[in-house]
Amino acid sequence: MYKNSGTRPGVVLAAAAVAQFVVALDMSVVNVGLPAIRSALGFTPLGLSWVVHVYALAFGGALLLGGRACDLYGRRRMFVAGLAVFGLCSLAGGLAQTPWQLIAARAGQGLGAAATAPAALAMLTTAFPEGPRRVRALGVWSAVNAAGGALGVLAGGVLTEYAGWRWVMLVNLPVVALALALVPAGVPAGRPPERRERLDVPGAVLATGGVGLLVLGVVRTEALGWGSPVTWATLAVAVALLAGFARTEARSSAPLLRPGLLLSRWISGANILVFLAAAGQFAAFYFVSLYMQQVLGMGAAATGVAFLPFSAGLVAGTVVAIRITAAHSPRASLVPGALLAAAGLAWFSRIGPDGGFLTDVLGPSLVTSVGAGLVLAPVAAAATTGVARDEAGMASGLLNSSRQLGGCVGLAVLATVAAHRTGADTGAAALNEGYALALAVSAGLFVLAAAVAVWVLPRGRTAALRPRSPAPADDRTEGVPS
Incomplete structure (x- = not known):
């Protein structure tokens, strides 16, 4: 690992965690405030959906580009630039007076997040050497990422109900300011690459267009x-x-995503697994939130508070996963975690129209969240195993893309499944049946994720969990388990 006297790993972890928290928070905090936003700005029903969709489109479409730009132009530089764009667009969104202004601000937030998220993860993988210290750092990062998504529901409900919808955008500003304030305290500027490579423009256009249109x-x-x-x-x-x-990447001398990177069983397996886990987790947030509001009749703020046990379970699962992964391997935590999350979602699928929080939500929330924590903490370690320093951003962008695509694709498919079961009936009993079916399918996604961990990820203790000497500059695949 490159040594930099200005590097303070603890500060790097704090800055990366705070930044990832606000990116994850913004993916869910706005959803609860959508009805108030529609009334205030005069959105049409179709136009309102773009408040959510344009963020996902810009974020998911630009992640590979943002990850590679980190490697070429500096992780700290992209981290700061991404946060600045994200913060300014959050301010613009909070001050928006017309629908198009809010949609433009949300698109800018997505682009800022696409630079910030891979830069944060790449900074961690270069600040902490492979081994238990990196496992612990990535565990904290993963827990904060998951908690940000869960707490976004709480923050969105409370802010919308008591402060007004504009604060679901403005709440980002103090968090962004905190992350930026940490940068000069110990986040290194890094060194320039050993050889200057130009950004793969054709690859960037094709990747951004392809992923964006897919989303x-x-x-x-x-x-x-x-x-x-x-x-x-x-x-x-x-x-x-x-x-x-x-095809372009296979022929490029400086690809946006080097095809050989996917030959690692750790990297390919971790990205497949996070795609499936994100699909299941996003669905859990979405359908359980709808169940509490549209079937149980809970308000936005009460629904947000009801997600606190979910956040606590994610943290608890992450703490356990860090210990397991450091002592054994990511697979040792991923398999039982995925099965536990599947069991929790299967329990969730037994919800009823006459249920309640204590009988239908609390128990499965704790089981599902602990299992998800056991999965999310080690998957980042698996996805960065054996990655050369000059490709840390590339691997980070790939992991974040897999997570984002998994959430978008999974949620869209499961929403269709729920709607097909519900039909034209909008009564509580019909809605309950649709949500229950979607949660049952989500359980199946986590079972499939467990199977991927068993069959794709290598067995036993890996080189990634023991400190090793850096790979030679001309051999980017040294140390990557096959």
Whole structure:
């Protein structure tokens, strides 16, 4: 690992964790305030959906580009720039007076997050050597990321109900300011790359366009449906662009995503696993929130408070996962964690229209969240195992892309499953049946994630959990388990 006298790993961890918290928070905090936003700014029902969709589109589409830019132009530089854009667009969104102003601000937030998230993870993997210290650091980062998403529901409900919808945007500003204040205290500027490479512009265009259209096609199924010609045309163009991206990267001397990186069983397996886990976890947040509000009749603030046990379980699961992973391997935590999360979601699928928080939500929330914590903490360690320093941003962008795509695709598919079961009936009993079915399918996704961990990830203790000497500059794959 490159030594820098200005590096303070604890400060790097704090800055990365705070930044990841606000990025995760923003993915859920706005959702609860959507009805108030519609009334205040005069959104149409279709236009209102873009407040959520444009963030996912910009964030997911630009993650690979943001990750590679970190490697080429400096992680701290991209971290600061991304946070600054995110903060300024949060301010613009909080002050928006028309629908287009808010949608533009949300797009800017997504682009800022696409630079910040991979930079934060890349800073951690270069500040902490492979081994127990990195496992602990990535565990904290993962716990904060998960807690940000869960607490966003609470913050959104409380802020919307007691302070007004604008604060679901403005709440980001003090968090961004804290993360930026930590940078000069110990986040190193880093060294320039040993050889100056130009950004892979064709790859960047194809990747951003392909992933962006994939996200767009999936999220628009809520309005258009899966049978719409527009949906299938959008997805077909996305697949064509991604196929072109794969061909371009195979021929490029300085690719945005080096194909050889995916030959590592740790990296490929971890990205498949996080895709499945994100699909299941996002669905749990979404459908349990709807169940509490639309079936049990709970208010926005009460629903947010009801997610606190979920956040506590994520933290508890992460603490246990750090110990297991440091002593054994990521797989030792991933398999039981995925199965435990599946059991919790299967329990959730037994919700009833006459249920209550104590009987239908609290127990499965704790089981699901502890299992998710056992999964989310070690998956970042697995996805960065054996990665060379000059490709840390590349691997980080790939992991964040897999997480974002998993959440978008999984939620869109499961929303369709729930809607098909519910039909035209909007009564509590019909809605309950749809939500229960979607949660049961989510349980199956975690079972599939456990199978991936068993069959793809290597067995036993790995080189990633023991400190090793850096790989030679001309051998980027040394130390990567096959």
